[in-house]
Amino acid sequence: MTLRMVGWVVIGLAAGLLGFLTIFLKRGRHYPIRTHQIARLFSSSQEASIERGLPRQIVLGHQLWSYSYPGLGLWAIGALPVFLTPEASADGLLSVLTADGALAIMARQVAEQTYHDGYSPFLSQTCAQIRLPGLTPLAFTAGFLSGITRQPYGTLSLLGAYGPESLLWVDAVQRRDGMAMAAAGTLAGQAALYAYVQNILIGESIFMLPNLIKPGYSSQASLLTEDILRIILIASLIIGTMLKVLGVL
């Protein structure tokens, strides 16, 4: 059995597990996920920002495709509807920022669709605005820092693949009494934000975020699948090292 075959077995197993568990959990069963304070702090900050009429921004990162972090950009777009609730986007102060054209156009489609689910177009024409402050990581940073007004700030949510320059965005937000919440980012991005941002999700914990904010059977199913694959991975590492020491592998 070559390494390639092992890879396809993993893909097949993951697909089967995900499909089965999604149907299994759809029938009212529940997989208890551990809580994290980030969800409570984020929603209380979001409410406070909406009530005070403060701007709220979601950053989707710089790359739809990233070789080192496969699926990170796609995850950011997949998690976007959780943040685009009708209440959050009705006052026109919610904007989605990115430095990648593909992410911007996909975000526009998602924002338009989630908005029409909640509101009739006649009532109000504004939904979340899609903006590109700059097209490279540092140009995005220059655009973000010069675009942020001097008034109090609401909530900044960081998703997707972004680098260490994100520390400058968070510093600018927190100087204006805003709250920053960071999920994902490259290793350098997480290292830079770890010391500064209270509400941060490191590494794989980011995939908990959609379920923390808006629990649902489909997100619980993929978290359960991931946990099962994790246990299989740990077991195979232990067995693999034993076989390697014995010279079998």
Add this chain to the structure above:
Amino acid sequence: MNWLEWVTGAAGFLLTVMVLSYLIGDNVFFRLAASIFIGVTAGYLAVLLIRHILWPFLIQPLIYEPWQTKLWLGIPLLLIFLLLISQFPRMIKLGRIPLAYLAGLSGGIAIIGAVFGTLLPQSMAVINVFDAWAWTESSSPLWREMLEGAVMLVGVIGILSYFYFGRKRNLQKEKQAEQRPAIFEAFSQVGQVFIGITLGSVFASLFSSALLALIDRIAFIGKFIMNLFRGF
């Protein structure tokens, strides 16, 4: 220093001072420098995309290549057309088809990249640390190789346990809702240390690069001012 170098030097000096003024506080000069930078970068990227991708691989084949080749470009042209007209508010729904193409492509790449690009190579790298034959070949003492292998295995398992999503069963206190099942909670304490060490090491190297950039800018300002004085 000819006039072109003098002009570029002066421009660089002004832009450097305007951006570093952000350390004092957000000000007009910083915004001006940022605007120039954003405009130049956007313009340059547009030139690159047109000259290096769209012209050679989309427009030129349509003009110069035989009709068989033009036929192959039918589908991408249709997708691009749908994408362009979906920018009008009334036609936004048409943009879903090209974006679905992109999403399917991204999904496939994410799966291939995750499994064959990271999962398998990194797993094999952990397992290969326990290569007994390599231990005997290595210059380092055997105890150190074995220690390194054991620490690697425990560390990786600890980190994977730290990311475990499931919650501890039958909670006594509300605080326990943030905890993992017992065995994963134990291993996750080990994992936390290793994650901290990695992030700390990356933080230090990050600071090194940023510090060098700051030193280079200070050196550039100093050199320019000295040239200025030498000039008069």
Add this chain to the structure above:
Amino acid sequence: MKKNLSVAMAVIIGVIVLAGYFFRDQLGPVLTLIIDWGILLVSVLGLLGIGYLIKSHITKLIKKEKGAFNSVVVLLAFISVLVAGLILSTENDIFQKLILTVQIPVEASLLGVLAVTLMITSLRLLRTRGWTLMSVGFLVSAVISMLVDVAFFQTEPGSPADEILKFWSNLPLIGARGILLGMALGGLLVGLRVLLTIDRPYGED
């Protein structure tokens, strides 16, 4: 009908990419074709992204919002570089100098600002994170890495100190490996959710 069309498109393309990697010899050309079209699509999306940027500044200008002057600067810079680039081409010396004269100072200065911010950040680490295993590991690792970087420790090759330093230089890699393995598992599930139409990041609900 349109909804099923886009869902079907996403699933078919995803499956073809997986099949292309599985049956390389038979489906290699199909895979290459789909990837080529994807690159063309992404490049057009890149141009559309630039369009969004320019459109937002033009709107700001028309509405005379706050910061309209900066929008004028952005538009002037963009148009001048675009025209010069298309006429002179990227290999032209003057064009290259124009670009680097702006990019190097601004990007390097932004990194300089990042350096100062990183220093201020390290002051607040314990206030933000508190005394946890992870924050202690972070601190110790950052300090030791910097000391090693500025050659604070001078060790003889083969000496125990050298062995310890070598052992220490491997530790960050363990953490990186664990984090990347975890993110790969997540990336795998993200891709599968799109192919099983659980997630539809193209605007379907």
Add this chain to the structure above:
Amino acid sequence: MAVLICPECGAENTPGDEYCWSCRRALTDVEPVNDAVQDEPLGGHLDELLNSEEDLPGLLHALRQDGNIDGEQGDAEDVQSGEFHDSLGQASSGQSGREEEIPEWLRRIRQRAKQEKDSIGEVTQKISAAQESLADEKRSSQHESYADWIERLHQDFSQEQVAKDSAEGAPTGKAGQLPQTEDPEWLAKILKVHGKSVEKQDLDSLSTERLGGNSLLQWLVDLESGKEKLEPLSEEEPPAAKQSGDAVGEGDQNERTVDGDTTQEIRIKKGTSVKPVLSISRKEQLEADLISATIVDETAPRAMRKFEKPGSPWVIRAAVTVILITALSLSLFSGASTSNLSGSLKPQHRALITWLEQLPAESRLLLVVDYHAGFEAEMALIAQPVLSKAVQASSEFVILSSTESGVLLVDRLLQDIDGFETLVVSNAGYFPASNFAAFGLGAGIDPSWRFVHAPDAVNGLPQGDFEGILVLSDSYDGAKTWIEQLYAQFSEVTINLITTAQAGPLLLPYYESHQLGGLVSGLSEARQMTAYLNVENSTSHLWEAYRTGVLMMIIVIVLGLFFMSDHEGQETDRSKGEKA
């Protein structure tokens, strides 16, 4: 005048409008409502007031409790009161002569009261009708006595009754006399409550002296405005009282009343308040909850969390900035001497030096440029020693860039190296890292896999044999991407990596797994390379400043341990978080 009332927000629109002016809802399916006022003689509504089966005590009870009229009574009334409202509505919406005196808000309430079938609408409407009638009565004539009023009522009533009976063929009394009808029980009760006991039979011979010249409506209005007190009716013991016995605490009540027993006197101690147990139906409870939910007490302390100001105070920020820049400037321009270089070459450095020394003459190298303009200075410091050696042994450089300004940066880098003029430099094109790298360009896709006539859409990786590949990168992600891509495509070619410090720590395993020939990252390693390659020492003047900066950072981290480690930040947020 007909108006269109918007069902969404209740705003009035002129007929013919397609959309509501207030909320833009379509009004195509809305029927115009006739807002016209018909003149009616004043007396017309008054006999309807008397005639209606309205249970006035019920109205009084409602006024007292300022609450709802009981459900079952309310239903009975709805039917009756419907016409009653219309007539009052028309009357109260103003005689033709008085429309402008009646305030707009009252007209809108009445208009809404006609629409809304809830208890509040009914009560509002009746009170305002009573007030209106009183005002009309005062204005029309001061000297008219109560008896004339009753007399006129009787005449109108008899004419109307005769007309109704002739239509139904019913027996009629003598013209001008009230047919013997069952007199309204409510009137008898009111009169009893008013202290004037009136026998039922004597109702016809009512005369003003017995009513003491006091009009019923005047009494109603006084009651509503609180001048009159309503003594509870003696025979109708309020049901609540019976149960209150239970509600009172054990200590206060001497004897417990038991059903079926004779009534016992319950002595209630001073100061104990008998809490009336409200019997509220479920529907009322829901309405009450709805009202309390919508009326939010604006003054209540909001559960919003005032975030503690996490940004460092301005003083610390300014101090760190000034100290750092001053220290760097001093060490840069003070011309401090460079400490002698020591420390051993690492294996990955030695491998890179060996590769450079063994490069055959006229070799062809592939240069992959993956760093941004911000790292130009650092990359120049690190790559210059290596490139100056490589240029001496090479004849051609093929440049492939995956960042926007990659090609421009490497041209600038090579111009500072002597011997560069003799070198042939060809540009292999722009490979946006995210586009190409993500496709595993090299990882298993055979460039020959292409349909006939299918055009390229990708710059294929440059073909042909290279003696070596140099990857210049500023991040771990970019370096990892290109190492794996190029290793899959050119596994026989030595790949060397030159990176900034930021990318360094995590790339060592690629050297240990032999995917990389050599690796150098960061300024400190570049210094050692420069020393061993004895290239003109361009890093020395920066090294002192770099050391100063790093040592300052270590001091700041240690200071952070002691001075800033009071971890109230997290506790306060958590405690506030709990409260929020």
